[in-house]
């Protein structure tokens with residue numbers, strides 16, 4: 001089982017020292033706080049906030065997954081160079097249909113050099 005890096009588990013002092021490293025590897029789940037049951041909606045996963053991640057032959061973001069609690073909903077896979085061989089905020093848009101019950105979304109991302117990274121949870125309420 002690989003180590004999973006989570007923002008919440010890293011000490012505050014460590015966060016300051018490794019700010020750019022942590023930021024460029026952290027996936028962010030961006031979507032509405034609430035959706036209507038049965039409606040299609042967009043969930044964007046974006047890597048990093050301030051610092052872009054490299055896209056080199058031996059160092060790139062290879063997988064972005066979207067989870068609802070313990071269920072894998074969707075994933076995107078990238079080859080080296082798919083993001084222009086230059087640093088960027090890799091992002092992918094998933095389009096889902098809102099289920100019957102509220103969701104707790106999170107994203108996992110794989111860096112080919114620095115391992116597996118988990119986003120913060122994003123609660124999505126489902127309304128009638």
Ligand SMILES: [Fe+2]
Pocket residue numbers: 025053059060111112113114
């Ligand atoms: Fe990396």
